[in-house]
Amino acid sequence: MFSGSIPALVTPFAADGAIDAAAYRALIDWQIAEGSSALVPCGTTGEAATLSAEEHFGAVRVCVDQVAGRVPVIAGAGSNDTRVAADNLRRARQAGADAALMVPPYYNRPSQEGIFRHFAALAEQTELPIVLYNVPARTVTDILPATLARIVTAFPEIFVAVKDASGAIARVSQHRASCGDRFVQLSGNDDMALAFNAMGGRGCISVSANVAPRLCADLQAACAAGDYAAALALQDRLFPLHDALFSDASPGPVKYALSRVRAGFPTGIRLPMTWPSVESQRMVDAALAHAGLA
Template identity: 70%
Template sequence: MFRGSIPALVTPFRDGMVDEAAFRAFIDWQIAEGSTGLVPCGTTGESATMSIEEHHRVVSVCVEQAAGRVPVIAGCGSNDTMVALQHMRHAQAAGADAALVVLPYYNRPNQDGLVAHFTFLAEQCDLPIVIYNVPARTVTDISVETMGRLAELPTIVGVKDASGVPARASAQRLACGTDFCQLSGNDDMALGFMAMGGVGCISVTANVAPGLCAAFQAACLDGRWSEALALQDRLYPLHAALFSDASPGPTKYALSVTRPGFPTDLRLPMTWPSAASRKAVDEALAHAGLI
């Protein structure tokens, strides 16, 4: 259902508001550069700082602008199951192709709680669900066994795996089946993840280097591993630099360099990256041939 390079889109803010015109132009550029899907209102999109009304508007704009050219996986997660359901119902009405639903954060539910959360959402809304496992942010980690149980539900179709454990791709492939869509959530680990059965990456780096990330994913999917490795070498410093300070600060700084005029305001508590982080981004952009 989903494959290739799928940017977790930044949200352009200007003077405290979402800049819809800039967002639409950014979406067009991403598609023109070869991105094969879009994720609005993910972590990189600063969804934690949006009102529900803003969140829903950003999803709607993304779906409208994509206009069926690529699938839209709308960020719909919350640590409140009912809010997640509200997001999913809106995303479905707006025409999104799937919901990206992060494990409930802060509450720290046990494995039975995770099963109950995702089962309830799947029963109340038939929009396909991609589970988002990112223990570094949520603290909670979904076990392979639990994911296997959830994969039996017809609308739970895949995972964005940001566990930081590349071998999960193999374990989850055995537990969930070969049709379960596994997307890497870590740009720097995507090469190994793809070799073990992944079919794409929900990417931060693709915000800045969509063409290179699309070429990397295409090489992996075609089994052109030497080309993929060369692109990994070219992109790896950028993968690291974009997390050299709190994300998405370094990514918005990179866009300020490569796309002058793009709105790069951050919402508190996010702040502009440090001088050391900006230097790392500059060097990585040069290494990648983007400046």
């Protein structure tokens, strides 16, 4: 259902702090024109944690409207409260999203049994396909391979993919063995996307694709075609950017990078996130030059 380069979209904020819908629509059109194969509004990079529910699903509606069926829309919808997560799934479906991106409960630190029951409860309340998002560095909760297999086996029509940001590359093979080839694995780390695909992944939900959508799409296309020499050349070109975009708290660096490659792109960011440091900006500048983007 999903493959290729899938940007985890930033959310543009106007000078008054409101979501800049015009800038968002323009960003969406550019992403599609540059070869992105799906879009993720209101994920971590989209500053979902600082959006009200009305803003969050309003942005999803804007994204769905602007996409107009050209690519799938995977709405960020996770919560550490199972009831809120279920309501988010309902809102995402009402907004027209094709799927939802769902983290396991953060902060609560549930057991593996609690993680399974959380997702089982959601599956019983929705028909919207779910992309599991495993990002232990942020949630302090790890969906272990045995638990992921249990979730997918119990509800194969709901849990169709994983965005794996665990950093444990061997899990691609573990998940292939337990969940089968039909289950889609997407890298959650740009710097590991090439190796992830070589082991059986089918794409990347990407921060860098916000800034370099064509290069990221070309890398994914090269992997899909089995041209790993071309993919490696693109990896080398993009790697400094992957690194620089996390040289300060995300999404500060990626918003700075977008202001460099797209004239007039809004520079708003919501506390507690801040504009990147001067040192981070210099790293981004150098990376953009290395990639031939600025």
